Amino acid sequence: MTSLPAEELGPTLRRLRRRRGMTQRQLAEAAGTHVTHISRVESGERVTVSRGLLERLGDELDAQAELAAAAGRVSARAEQGLCQFPDALQDSVLEAKTLPALRRLAAAARAQRLLSRTPGGAVEGGRIEPTALCRQLRLQPVVSSAGNGPPLSFEDGQVIVTDPGQHGDPAALPRIRFLIAHAAAHALDKQLSCVFPRMGSGEDLACDVAAYLLCPPNLLEDAFRSTVLEAGSDAQDPWVSDIGAVVTAVARKLGVPGWIAIRRLADEALLDEEALYYTLGDRP
Known part of the structure; x- marks a missing residue:
């Protein structure tokens, strides 16, 4: 009990x-x-x-x-x-x-x-829209240009998202989407502070919640199955296929950083995360 x-x-x-x-x-x-x-x-x-x-x-x-x-x-x-x-x-x-x-x-x-x-589950175009999740928690995301400030800061019902990357970086959108979902994860636990990318103070849990929010099982499996279908029958075999390409395709479909895609694919047993490091010499 x-x-x-x-x-x-x-x-x-x-x-x-x-x-x-x-x-x-x-x-x-x-x-x-x-x-x-x-x-x-x-x-x-x-x-x-x-x-x-x-x-x-x-x-x-x-x-x-x-x-x-x-x-x-x-x-x-x-x-x-x-x-x-x-x-x-x-x-x-x-x-x-x-x-x-x-x-x-x-x-x-x-x-x-x-x-x-x-x-609607915050689903738009086959992706989760993290801004809708923040608004459900009465938190308004405001994206700031790249700077030296912390990635997330909370003030007066807003979360200021500061992208640490370079302007025009193609990885910027997935990174910002993760940070907004990360803010929602903190707000869900009424923890309006963040030290990411340093860990501690609840950051491990917030990262896990954000990863799940952006890649819920139904959307993740749809993205993975469609990627495998597009890549051919060998796409799930780590010994003959480029598993990194599969992960990259899933990450693009869901609009998330690659490490989020790897983590969630492994969580749902759709991918052995160790397969990314296999070589033919490793095969028993």
């Missing part, structure tokens, strides 16, 4: 319940809880909600994933899998890979929550 941020879960639960045409009492009875509990969650009080109750509410409202994301939790299947390996969370050898994986699961839940709240 965990104490959940009801200011996120409450409005989501109320909207889903009303969409199903149910009263609070009807939902409480169907999910096996008391109407007062449902009322407190919806009203924004910080109450304890068990995984079991979340699952029952999700079943009744046909919205398991949406409720889990609103509650800031990974899926039930993921939690069950992690519970089988509790020592991995503490082992000094394993934590280097375990903790980033857990952080990316948490980032996915945060990003899904914002995408579900943004009208």
